Amino acid sequence: xAKTTQxxxxxxxxxxxxxxxxxxSTISGNEYVYWYRQIxxxxxxxxxxxxxxxxxxEMASLIITEDRKSSTLILxxxxxxxxxxxxxxxGDNQGGKLIFGQxxxxxxxx
Amino acid sequence: NAGVMQNPRHxxxxxxxxxxxxxxxMKGHSHVYWYRQLxxxxxKFMVYxxxxxxxxxxxxxxxxxSAEFPKEGPSILRIQQVVRGDSAAYFCASSPQVLRDEQYFxxxxxxxxx
Numbered sequence: 001x002a003k004t005t006q007x008x009x010x011x012x013x014x015x016x017x018x019x020x021x022x023x024x025s026t027i028s029g030n031e032y033v034y035w036y037r038q039i040x041x042x043x044x045x046x047x048x049x050x051x052x053x054x055x056x057x058e059m060a061s062l063i064i065t066e067d068r069k070s071s072t073l074i075l076x077x078x079x080x081x082x083x084x085x086x087x088x089x090x091g092d093n094q095g096g097k098l099i100f101g102q103x104x105x106x107x108x109x110x
Numbered sequence: 111n112a113g114v115m116q117n118p119r120h121x122x123x124x125x126x127x128x129x130x131x132x133x134x135x136m137k138g139h140s141h142v143y144w145y146r147q148l149x150x151x152x153x154k155f156m157v158y159x160x161x162x163x164x165x166x167x168x169x170x171x172x173x174x175x176s177a178e179f180p181k182e183g184p185s186i187l188r189i190q191q192v193v194r195g196d197s198a199a200y201f202c203a204s205s206p207q208v209l210r211d212e213q214y215f216x217x218x219x220x221x222x223x224x
Contacts, residue, residue: 043201043215044153095141095205096166097155098213
């Protein structure tokens with residue numbers, strides 16, 4: 001599985017967009033980009049995933065660069081409840097384990 | 111649709127006892143995964159099961175740990191002769207048959223070994 005690199009931590013003002021970057025320069029052509037988050041002490045929560053096209057759902061948007069070597073998760077209007085560790089994971093969508101890195105600790109501040 | 115259920119939510123065991131952690135996947139999900147999160151550490155994969163089969167146990171310690179997902183009933187993660195280093199949060203996740211990389215996690219079981 002390809003590895004990902006994320007900043008250790010980020011701050012965001014409440015109500016503003018939170019843009020969380022992820023580098024996955026060794027991603028293979030059949031690998032997807034997944035985002036999960038873990039709010040303190042809770043089970044991880046699936047957010048969104050994509051292959052090459054940008055994706056949007058009720059929680060977030062995922063922007064994947066054309067060369068697929070990096071992506072950005074966008075929370076359009078961050079709230080205090082979005083404070084969490086965000087994980088960018090690459091997988092081939094064939095099932096099996098998720099490999100969690102250290103993620104980005106996002107702090108949304110009033 | 112109820113989410114992934116885990117019980118107990120908190121479990122205290124003395125060293126040498128057995129711990130049994132249960133996971134009921136979401137309705138219609140036939141894939142179950144177990145992860146462990148040690149204090150102040152990241153999530154680590156332990157085992158992946160389908161009904162009555164272990165698919166990948168590459169993250170499972172070789173001794174004292176076992177997992178099953180029977181045809182009927184919840185998945186069970188069993189830890190025999192627990193030691194203090196087993197103290198952690200254990201998360202179960204499930205996924206539907208098709209989108210297998212989209213996993214839905216339970217609230218976890220916090221195991222404390224005294």
